[in-house]
Amino acid sequence: MTQIALVTGAAQGLGYAIAGRLFAAGYAVVITDLSLERAQVAAEALDASGERVLALKLDVASKADFEAALAATLERFGALHVVVNNAAMTLTTPVMQISPEEFDRVLSLNTRSIFVGCQVFGAHMAAAGYGRIVNMASLAGQNGGTATGAHYAASKGAIVTLTKVFAKELAAGGVTVNAIAPGPIESPAVRAAVPKERMDGLLANIPVRRLGDADFLGDLVVQLARPEAYFTTGATWDVNGGLYMR
Numbered sequence: 001m002t003q004i005a006l007v008t009g010a011a012q013g014l015g016y017a018i019a020g021r022l023f024a025a026g027y028a029v030v031i032t033d034l035s036l037e038r039a040q041v042a043a044e045a046l047d048a049s050g051e052r053v054l055a056l057k058l059d060v061a062s063k064a065d066f067e068a069a070l071a072a073t074l075e076r077f078g079a080l081h082v083v084v085n086n087a088a089m090t091l092t093t094p095v096m097q098i099s100p101e102e103f104d105r106v107l108s109l110n111t112r113s114i115f116v117g118c119q120v121f122g123a124h125m126a127a128a129g130y131g132r133i134v135n136m137a138s139l140a141g142q143n144g145g146t147a148t149g150a151h152y153a154a155s156k157g158a159i160v161t162l163t164k165v166f167a168k169e170l171a172a173g174g175v176t177v178n179a180i181a182p183g184p185i186e187s188p189a190v191r192a193a194v195p196k197e198r199m200d201g202l203l204a205n206i207p208v209r210r211l212g213d214a215d216f217l218g219d220l221v222v223q224l225a226r227p228e229a230y231f232t233t234g235a236t237w238d239v240n241g242g243l244y245m246r
């Protein structure tokens with residue numbers, strides 16, 4: 001039976017790459033993003049026939065959108081086996097200049113969305129007796145960040161903790177919950193954040209001297225999504241070229 005995966009923030013960047021690797025591995029993929037139009041363009045690029053894709057608007061700030069996306073997925077495909085909570089906003093304001101309002105905005109989008117996604121999708125999966133959830137954290141959540149803001153780093157650190165909480169809560173329902181913590185990955189976001197003249201400096205700081213590969217993250221998700229991956233849960237998988245070692 002075809003397995004069904006849903007990815008948030010999948011219209012571009014890492015989310016799109018992850019959706020692509022899941023699709024290549026045989027999944028039917030629900031591409032969700034803030035804008036339905038952009039999700040539709042991405043879904044069509046993945047599968048012009050539309051047979052194994054569904055595009056949905058899912059603003060991760062809205063619990064109602066999560067619930068509607070679950071209902072639409074079940075209506076179209078009849079099941080949901082894998083969720084990748086990928087969407088986030090990145091702000092790079094220096095720590096002493098972040099207002100309390102801006103701090104709240106980043107935390108409430110990046111962290112609360114993981115909390116709500118794990119609640120809504122996790123409850124369904126646990127009731128069904130099987131599921132795989134992967135949350136997108138970041139190296140910034142482990143080392144405090146450098147290129148990114150303090151609120152972003154804090155929001156990602158909290159995702160590591162929430163991943164453990166939900167892993168314990170959902171284990172009895174056959175659901176694993178893991179996080180991936182990437183360092184700088186070759187992506188439009190990194191190209192936008194790091195001007196050409198600073199790229200050599202960034203690479204000089206990465207022990208392997210290269211950016212990471214988004215398709216590799218997708219392949220890691222495919223591995224974590226396998227039924228055989230039942231024994232890894234609550235874990236954070238580091239993909240950072242040696243920038244941070246525990």
Ligand SMILES: NC(=O)C1=CN([C@@H]2O[C@H](COP(=O)(O)OP(=O)(O)OC[C@H]3O[C@@H](n4cnc5c(N)ncnc54)[C@H](O)[C@@H]3O)[C@@H](O)[C@H]2O)C=CC1
Pocket residue numbers: 008009010011012013014015032033034035058059060061086087088089090109136137138139181182183184185186187188189190
């Ligand atoms: N690019 C990188 O090197 C790294 C990325 N990450 C994380 O990976 C994830 C994806 O990052 P990128 O692809 O680089 O980002 P991106 O900015 O290129 O893509 C993010 C996607 O999320 C969508 N999005 C934004 N707000 C949303 C909302 N409220 N609801 C639904 N969708 C929304 C955007 O429309 C966009 O399609 C994020 O969680 C980011 O924090 C972590 C470490 C490194």
Ligand SMILES: CC(C)c1ccc(C(=O)O)c(O)c1O
Pocket residue numbers: 090138139140141145147148182183184189190193
């Ligand atoms: C693309 C953005 C700005 C970015 C860059 C670097 C990291 C990191 O090293 O942790 C991120 O998490 C990012 O989101």
